[in-house]
Amino acid sequence: MITHSKIRCSLRRFPLIGGIAIAAVCAGPTSAHKDPVKPEQLKIYQEVFMEEVRKGDLLFHGDQKMAEQLGVADDLSKTGMACAMCHPMASDTHPQSFPKFQAQIAKFATLRDMINWCIEKPNQGVKIDPESEAMKALEAYITWSNTGSVLQPGKF
């Protein structure tokens, strides 16, 4: 019990770290109102994720309707080029290598920075909001398509 309360104390100092998962583990006997995760819940979480992947897949492949739906139809490309034209199956996007020093941008960059660079340079489009749903969907598709790739942050 002593151990538990100590952990709870230390958690209080870092209330944001670890979020829900740590809270569920540590709450333990003192507040036993949590249930084990249910298959239905997992299914919902997965569906939410795959819906983002689907949207991202369509944006990545130049689907105009999806771009309109997400409010980026005039931004992603002005040349007819779509991401997938240079990156079939999101190959060569290397999400596993970010963050890193990105030579083209000449700065330390995230995958979202690089997505916006591709929109601006090869596609001659207009940068999108890094927090936008379109950006998150693109990120979801790119990382999903590279499932199984080994993290190599910083790699050229």
Place this chain on the structure above:
Amino acid sequence: MSDELDRIRREMHSVLQPEGVRPDDSLKITRRTFIHGSLVFGAATVGQAFAWWPLLNTLDIAHAAETPFKFAWISDTHLYPRSLNTRFVDKVVRAAQEVQAMDPPADFLIFGGDLAQLGKIEELELGVDLLKEIKIPKHYIPGEHDWYLDMGKKWGELFGQPNWTFDHKGVRFIGLDTVSRGPDYWTAKNMTPEERMGHMATLDGTVAGPWAGVGRDQLDWMEKTLADWDKQRPVVIFSHNPLYEYYPPWNFWVRDWREVHEVLKPYAKVTNIHGHVHQVLYNEIGTLRSIGMLATSWPWPYAPEGLPKLTKPMIRVDPGDPYDGVGWSKLDVAANDQLETEYIMWGRKEVFVQSPEDHDKHVSEVIRPRIADNMWPYR
């Protein structure tokens, strides 16, 4: 997919590459390559880094040309209407001017397919217009981007029969149509011509299936075409797709490659020059050697698996430079019976990898096929 590919590869090699069988000895491969006219030798350090240090792209063909000559290759221009994309137009203009400026001039130009991006009349006609700069004879084969909007109607009006043959100074040249025999993926789903084209125009699409093929009828035609040709004399075959299996998920193959090799097996000196892959490729299967050409439009990355061991990869390109990783090719059939391929890659002095970091597969990746084109709207 990987296991299946592996099995096919083993089968391909046991059937077509029994021990000791290679392209005829006179088809000597040297390490020489010509880049912007200058002779380049591979550095030893690179040879060590890539254990399978390749061969480059100089072919010696015995009994080849009666007199030396050159020809030129341009492909994969993927033109959009001029109002949408001027970069692709500019690159075709540059390639055409450079081919026309060749001195001594090329005897002919091969256009290797994917003239248009979405098969539109406007795009195909723009291509014809831009290539008018080139005054030597021009021979065209189709790419999938040229075909699937109107099933080759406009292409046929402009260029005629998609497969053809001619002899030139002791070499038999054959142009193949590897794109028009795709399985019907559109009728049952009531696709519009634009939708049909859209699926075909997506390299990593999952809807069009294994569309690349030569077809029994064309195989028979090729067999007949070669029947009167001395088996020791050189044959050069042009096709849009490679005539072996490199990476079927992107249709970097023809599905009936086994039958193609059955037809070509008796001939000792066959060279296939192909487009579609937008990258430097080299392979040998049985007595057939294959060379992949650059696009003028944009480069494709190497496939995640299946890159022929004999390929010395092209250098990893800078996506910020529209002239990097793209260009055209000069092919030189010399008096000493060599066929030399020179990649004119605009953005580079060095076409090939110089260090492991120069290879686009230096960052290892595992990737998977897309899903959305099969989910929507044809659920």
